[in-house]
Amino acid sequence: MTEAEFLAALRALPLHPGARGLLDDTAHLDGLILTTDTIVEGIHYLPDDPPADVAWKLVAANLSDLAAKGAVPEGVMLNYPLRAVPPAKAGVQLGDSTNDAYSSVTIAFPTGPRPSPGRETGWDEAFVSGLDIALRTFAVRLLGGDTVSLPVNAPRVIALTAIGRAARAPLRAGAREGDALYVTGTIGDAGAGLRIARGESGPADLVDRYRRPTPRLAEGKALAPSAHAMMDVSDGLLIDAARMADASGLGVTIDLAAIPLSAAYRAFAGDDRAARIAAATAGDDYELLLAAPAGIPLAARATPIGAFTAGTGLTLTDGGTPIPLPTTLGFQH
Ligand SMILES: Nc1ncnc2c1ncn2[C@@H]1O[C@H](COP(=O)(O)OP(=O)(O)OP(=O)(O)O)[C@@H](O)[C@H]1O
Ligand SMILES: Cc1ncc(C[n+]2csc(CCOP(=O)(O)O)c2C)c(N)n1
Ligand SMILES: [Mg+2]
Incomplete structure (x- = not known):
């Protein structure tokens, strides 16, 4: 299924009026503007991009949808995966690894004792520092989120939901002939x-x-x-x-x-x-x-x-x- 086909299928589901028919950048609920954006390693950012920049991009991509509605950001919620490393690689810096070529990566779904997550030296810490900088730069604060773990070698998938306020939000659908x-x-x-x-x-x-x-x-x-x-x-x-x-x-x-x-x-x-x-x-x-x-x-x-x-x-x-x-x-x- 393509993205367009998937969205067309979703549009046939029961939609809240605030969803704007899934035809806008954001949903609207009682003066609140809501949006969520996910970034995927290898699709939205390069595996060796600095983790602080990945955090910045995640925040910026979400706040950009709020900006498009003239909204002032109120807060964000973060969905974050810690990633386990294969025991042999424990302590090895990311970026020296073979994680770059996802076409050839074998994702390991462990059947025995789970490797401990979050042991890739410094990635999560650097992400949090970058998130701190991005939140302070755009004057927005964390509301909550969820933390999970990823199988060994799985690409990271990180999501953020941003909530803002706008008195009058321009739609995608409002262009007039001659504009x-x-x-x-x-x-x-x-x-x-x-x-x-x-x-x-x-x-x-x-x-x-x-x-x-x-x-x-x-x-x-x-x-x-x-x-x-x-x-x-x-x-x-x-x-x-x-x-x-x-x-x-x-x-x-x-x-x-x-x-x-x-x-x-x-x-x-x-x-x-x-x-x-x-x-x-x-x-x-x-x-x-x-x-x-x-x-x-x-x-x-x-x-x-x-x-x-x-x-x-x-x-x-x-x-x-x-x-x-x-x-x-x-x-x-
Ligand atoms: N998996 C999904 N479930 C429910 N709604 C979705 C899903 N994916 C997209 N939508 C909705 O479809 C509409 C269009 O989404 P799309 O991602 O094209 O716009 P966008 O969020 O402005 O894109 P971008 O994040 O690239 O700026 C939005 O209303 C969005 O909430
Ligand atoms: C490594 C790498 N390869 C390609 C691209 C290009 N790209 C990926 S997603 C996207 C649209 C926005 O995403 P979405 O529609 O999911 O919000 C674009 C332009 C990139 N950023 N990084
Ligand atoms: Mg958008």
Whole structure:
């Protein structure tokens, strides 16, 4: 089953009205905004990423969904797995191990006495220190959670639930015909950072954008009153914009040439059509995408990159000339 098929199946279940038809970034309950996000070793982060950065990314990815609703974070709940190590490896530092290639990993489900969990030198401690820094940075506090153990060699799966408050939260589904599509910040930096973290040569700043994204909390709060629709860009600018248009019952046209790229991205990847498509489909940006009337002053900086139209689907132009869509619009599980 694909992610889209799984979500479609869930939408046929009894849904709480606060679920917004499972068509939004968050659920809404009496002024509270709720969201949960999971990160998986090897899928969302690299096995040798620093544990403190993994904690940061987990918090940032969750708070980004709150930012997209203009919400102020109230607290978070953490679901955390301690991982046992094979006895032979006890005391060996993570990162020197063969844990990197999950395709060849054999997960051991012990039948005898369980190895003691949490003995991978320092990983859990460093995660907690990183969590402390992230919580303090974003002025949010821990409400609770759950701790479990993983089989030897199993990739870590870490989940966080974030709860916030918003007086008026813009939906994904609220875009109106004629609205402009805006995006905050620059797009593609994290995708480039992942390539660099995987071995290409490039600046550490871009790796930082991949490992330590910034949830746009202040921008989200400032933009929410003028936004007809808002969401964050996690899977890729093109796929997420197409989702906003779809949820709103509209089409959207995006001009590739208008997508804001950083100087660091352009120096690393170039500025041609392929580099722009790569930026617009890589994901991990955690910028905000919003629909608002064209030309109105906005309370935070955002770049107009397109427009909502009657009809359906995504149309891509490059400097105004229509171009074919790439085969993938973004990341899908
Ligand atoms: N396993 C699940 N069970 C129940 N609801 C789900 C599940 N997975 C996703 N959803 C719901 O589907 C909707 C869309 O989820 P999706 O993950 O695409 O958005 P998102 O949380 O904004 O993504 P991202 O975390 O990448 O920003 C949300 O309302 C989410 O709560
Ligand atoms: C090692 C590694 N490989 C690939 C990616 C790219 N990636 C994975 S999940 C995702 C979307 C957000 O996740 P979700 O939709 O689950 O919130 C993206 C863009 C990555 N971050 N790390
Ligand atoms: Mg989201």
